[in-house]
Amino acid sequence: MLFISSYDFYALLTEIYFLNAICALLIYGVILNTSYRRGHPVIEHNVSGLSTQILIVSLWLTVCSNIPCLTSWNSLLVHDFLSFGIKSTILAISLLWSLIIFSYNRLEKINLYEYWIVSMLAIVAMLFVSCSYDLLAMYLAIEFQSIAFYILASFKRTSEFSTEAGLKYFVLGAFSSALLLLGISLLYGTTGLTNFGDLSKFFLGTTLENASFINITFFGVVLIEVALFFKISAAPFHMWSPDVYEGAPTNVTSFFGILPKLALVSLIFRFFYFCCAEVVLLLNFTLIICALLSMIIGTFGALAQTKWKRFIAYSTISHVGFIVAGFSTLEFNGAFGALFYILVYTLTSLATFSIVLSFRCLAYPSTYQLRYLTDIVSLVKLNPILAGSLVAVLFSMAGIPPFPGFFAKVFVLFSLLQEQLIGLAIMAIFLSCVSCFYYIRLIQMMYFTHTKTILIFYPIEKTTSTILSITMLLLVLIFLKIDLISNFVHCMLFL
């Protein structure tokens, strides 16, 4: 074969297995679900177990593969340590995530097995995003992921919230995809190249000369930047995330909150640091402004929130602000800080959502998910371990040592200070202090508020508690060997 080498199949081993397994699962699900003879069984739990198994096998496949650092599929995809690292992290975290979701689906009576199919397809899309090396591949992978998310956001058909969330996400996402496509086409139109490697060689040395002749290319890069920032909900393009996070059912929100940012941040790293490195040097301040705005809007917005999911959405925006601030330094220190931050953030998100998903209240004869922040008053009396783990998670998000969130913020701030972006660093610290307030307000509600009526909490499922304990172990004790994560990130960046 002239155009496809045998290495290509090895490079995409995980994805090929994954896609085949999903198709097989789909066929299995369709046949079973529509069979009149078996009485249209609800196979959601079955499919969830099978998809967990698919995840385990693909994780094993990814981790055991060699990394020769080549591009594959006609230079559409790349396989270096960064993509290896991100892929294995995504698969590991999604494995843990799927364990949390088991009990939620059962209790909330989400009987559609397609939930798992669509989620698996979204995970495949994220794997593609993290190893894409061409503008076309990038666009298609992002589209793939986004469409999966649109479907997931409106999954609960009977709830108006959910449909509204899905619709808003779809419209705004389509809009940003249009901007992305316009940027890509302008970039291709002015340079004739779509490969990241080719583009990086094209842009070499532009800062040495007068760069006014590539205005259109600037325009294209700015458009792509805007679209990417939209996807990771950085301000001022963050408007969709509170509504979508709140409207979607909580298992989908957990999916949104934990996984996609990892892949997108690695894509942003590849795009800004490798492909358009010289161009972005001139666009430095756009990153700074976005970072500043994200932090401000995230912090101030989260202060006034009363519901859990919106609160998590706004705090996500402020964390993303930190990540973009890390990228705005345009140095590898900053990228290190940003990638470290996103890894720690993913871990913390996993812990947060495993706690939020266990907030179920008993209102006979059914249970319902807690919606308001103030519903967790006096949690310490009901479930002290849950309250303690929430304390650990909140401290990590607030950036208090020795939790890993502190290290993440420290690395980003150090790189900011090294690049003389002192104003941004001071604002970051100030807004961290303010965000500390609303995290600790939650702790105060749990521990120190007395109410007359306490909601009855449904006990946590075994799977959720397993994941919770694993993440708690990591969160609390990782400071002893923090170079596990930092070495990982270093290898990802420099190999």
Place this chain on the structure above:
Amino acid sequence: MYLLIIALPLVGTLVTGLGGRWIGRKGSNLFSTTCVVLCVFFSSIAFFEVGLCGVPCYISLSPWISSGALNISWGFLFDSLTTTMLVVITSISSLVHLYSIQYMEHDPHCPRFMSFLEIFTFFMILLVTADNFVQMFLGWEGVGLASYLLINFWYTRLCANQAAIKALVVNRVGDFGLSLGIFTIFYLFGSVDYEIVFSSANIYTNYSISFCGFSINTLTLIGIFLLIGAVGKSAQLGLHTWLPDAMEGPTPVSALIHAATMVTAGVFLIVRCSPLIDLSSDVLLLITLLGSSTAFFASIVGVFQNDIKRVIAYSTCSQLGYMVFVCGLSYYNVGMFHLVNHAFFKALLFLSAGSVIHALSNEQDMRRMGSLANSLPITYAAMLIGSLSLAGFPFLTGFYSKDLIIEITQISYYSNLQISFGVYACWLANISVLFTSFYTFRLIFLTFIKNTNSYRKHIENIHESPPLILIPLILLAISSIFVGFLTKDIFVGIGTPFWGNAINILPTSCNLLEVEFMPSLIKWLPFVLSSMGAILAYTINVGVLKNNIQFAHNHLFRKLAFSLSKKLYWDKLYNSFIVSPLMYFGYNISFKNLDRGFIEFVGPYGISRTIKNWSTKVIKIQTGQLTHYTFFVIFGLCSLLLLVPVWDFLQFLVDVRLLVFCFIALFVA
């Protein structure tokens, strides 16, 4: 043994202060008195060794502060000046301890009193035995603290509270001056040790500091600052207002602190720093003027006081003025001599006044006493001896030192000695002699000799004081008679080797011999003046003019008498011009406007309010309308595009200060 002198009072105070509850009244009495009596023995041995045998002792214990060029260590210096002071302090302190065992026997807080007396003794000893300025300052502050504690002993009394705070605050002003002096000494000499400073003082005679365009000779500046310290502690004119009010404390306190020891700390400072002060004639001029004005002022105010203790307090103030101005004339040894003598007879006066008060059931107003001579014979004898000594009756203690001082001022008429400012001192000192003897004898007449003015109940309950009160009186009376003669040659004899290195007098100022060769009439002047004062007092109170007081109705005389009894309105001046404005500023401006106002507004309260406001505003941007969201995306895109080419020169327009201003303006919103 030397360290024991310092350690014993410390042990005494800790044991009686912290453990007074367990060792009780008798135990604390016994323990503290034993400690101080032991100190007396040790300090007399030290006096013998150091003073009489001429063997000064330097003890260096351990480093204290070691920071860059500043090296201060704990060290003790026992030379003749120190041991003289030690003898005075410990002997009077032990007598006061004995006295107060009986005086305070009905007071439930006796252990506390004993421990406070010990604290005072400890800090005073620390002050005089220090070998660097900072350690002396430690002792200085410590005696200020002790005086606060002792004046405020009966702390439920409002007058005592106010008097104690006044004493502490006025002392503080003096301490401020002293600390500035220590800083200047460090700045000039690079060290605060006595040895280094005094040995190298000669080098810096022409050295000037320039400050705000003015150029001052540094030694003069140091001298002025030290003088301010001495003025505060020794109650010279200007910072003297605390001394009369400090009589609110119990009588033993007045005897110990305000007669013999604390108020002499200022004089001690001046004498100790004689190598520095003697080198600048401006400071000497200032000291003389200040001292003599104090002597005069205090004596005329003392004429019209009505409280026994206040009269004696003003007489202390006046005698301190004597000590200070004679130091200003460069005769430091004479000043020390007068200090030692004064300690004994003033303590005697205070203690016998205390005996009188105790006998009359706490009656302090002289106008309500009278003809106690028969009822309280020993007290009367003691008081008479003390008063005669104070007035300078020939060949008693006071005569030797006080008359020597006045004779010294007389020689300043010789113009080749270049102490012409001494003429001012001469006039004022002589007039003060008159008034001193007037009010002293007035006190005796009103209290003991005149007809009774007291209540019948008091007269019925009168009794001579118990022996523990009388023994100190007797001891002090004996020393009031003999100490002057016995120690005259040691302290002020011509060519005495006693002082050694402790006091430096410039060779041009050693003119003590001139005193001997004055016309006899001038030598009789002080005696004449004091007898005139005594006769005047007799005439007015007991003699001819007793019932014929037409002169007292004179309008001018009444005005003068009133203003004098109001202490020449010094208190009113200070209160209305310094204290009230400061209090007003402290409460209204700095507390209400700044602290609770502006700083709270910008600080915690302002920030939390602003953040809450802004978060509600930020939330309102999220409207929920899809079109608005799209608009924000386009708006963000366009603003980013707009700034792309513009940022390079926009950076120069956007100033950080403007941003800070806008940020602060957020607080208003």
Place this chain on the structure above:
Amino acid sequence: MTSTTLFWIFSIISLISACMVVSLSNAVYSVLFLIVVFCNTASILLLLGAEFLSFLFLIVYVGAIAVLFLFVVMMLNVKIDGVKINYSTIFLIGILISLILLIQIWTALQLDIEAYDNIGVPLSQNNFPTIISWIQENELPSNTESIGLILYTSYSLVFIMCAFILLLAMIGSIVLTMNQRSGVKTQQITLQLYRNQNKVVRFIDLRKN
């Protein structure tokens, strides 16, 4: 008519139609003008020589998407009197945004690097008569062929990813909209096919005499 005139005609019509799409209050008219825009864009593409793309426009955009829009508009029964928007408040910001975008376009048009020669306006500078080499038109791969040659070989991954996106979209639409009700009587084809033909039709004699 020269290609320049044709370009101008098609561009103007499509721009005017695009403005009409967003400003009309009747939704059906908007969709019809959208179809006009698509057709004119397809014509411009034809002028540029991209015939595959132009027919793709007609087939996919007009034939599928515009028809879909029409279906939705008809089904939703949108009222003719639309929402009255007060334009005066957003006038200023609209002017600002359009100005910014216009500035971008204007700076984009000022190009004098050889690499960027083939964009945009140069159509009007082509004053030489075009000669069509028919041998080349015959021998060289046409648009469709060249796209096919690349798409299924070098960019096959992209193609497969598109396929999966379509699969996902199909799953999504089924998930979001399909109502399976259990009590509904539907045709069961297998049962129908298993039917024994012989037993289906029976002759009943009504008259029993």
